[in-house]
Amino acid sequence: MNKMISGVCMILLAMSCQKNSNQTTAAEEVKSETENTLKVEGTWKLVYGEIKEKDSVQVKDLSKTDFIKIINKSHFAFFNQNKGTADGFYGGGGSYTLNGDDYVEKLEYVGVEAIRNHEFPFKVKIVGDTLIQFGKEEVKDAGINRDIIEKYIRVK
Template identity: 50%
Template sequence: MKITIIQLLMVFLFLSCDTKNTSYEAPENVVKNSIEGSWKLVYADIRENDSLQIKDLSKTDFIKILNGSHFAFFNQDQGTSENFMAGAGTYTFNGSDYAETLDFINAPDYRGHVFPFKVEIKGDSLIQQGHEKIESAGLDRYILEKYIRIKNKN
């Protein structure tokens, strides 16, 4: 009888030592890029030829979302279903060099185009600037955009 109880205990212990872990936990040493997250546009100016246009953002919401490899942006007038615009694609980020490859947008001339920018991240602010040029679309302008990080509501 003694041997049977010991044998049952050993079998139970053996079966409970499953090395598979079915739940996923992110490794502690994985560091997200400081650019990853959700950002709200709070200032934008466009320099084209000899003119400067400062965008009125008081009645629109412009959000940019960046994960480890992709970006998406959404723009819509507040309180309405009008003037919705969106785009998405992949990006690269190295130091202050940031480049978006726009893969999804309703403007065919923009698809597949790479937009190089310089970025600076200061605390919860992201400043992005660069030259947007697509000859086939008649686009040739310099932009400066300032975003603030959208914080989780946890």
């Protein structure tokens, strides 16, 4: 009988030492948030782009261009280069914030004055090596009011 009571006590003790899988410590939440933030950092190549404006949908033809986005801890930059020519090159960049899946780009460096220093709020999602960015681009002064969906693959 003593062995049975000791066995039951050992089982109860072991169960009480296990952490409830639904509970997280503050340190784990910070680590998880940091890991989420770090996932967007890197170099990304656009593989799909869709623009919805009013009642039309335009899918970007990426067969003749390369579009790259680079994201570090505090800034992003993007570059578009037509294949085989210097024509059509453009780029831009600035700072960004990421809070969960809320990603806001502040476009500080760009050749179009009307969109310089504008903030563009997006949602982001990462699935495997794919970054999906979507949201509304709206700049009244530039006549921009459209929804976008962009899919990037991580450049290794």
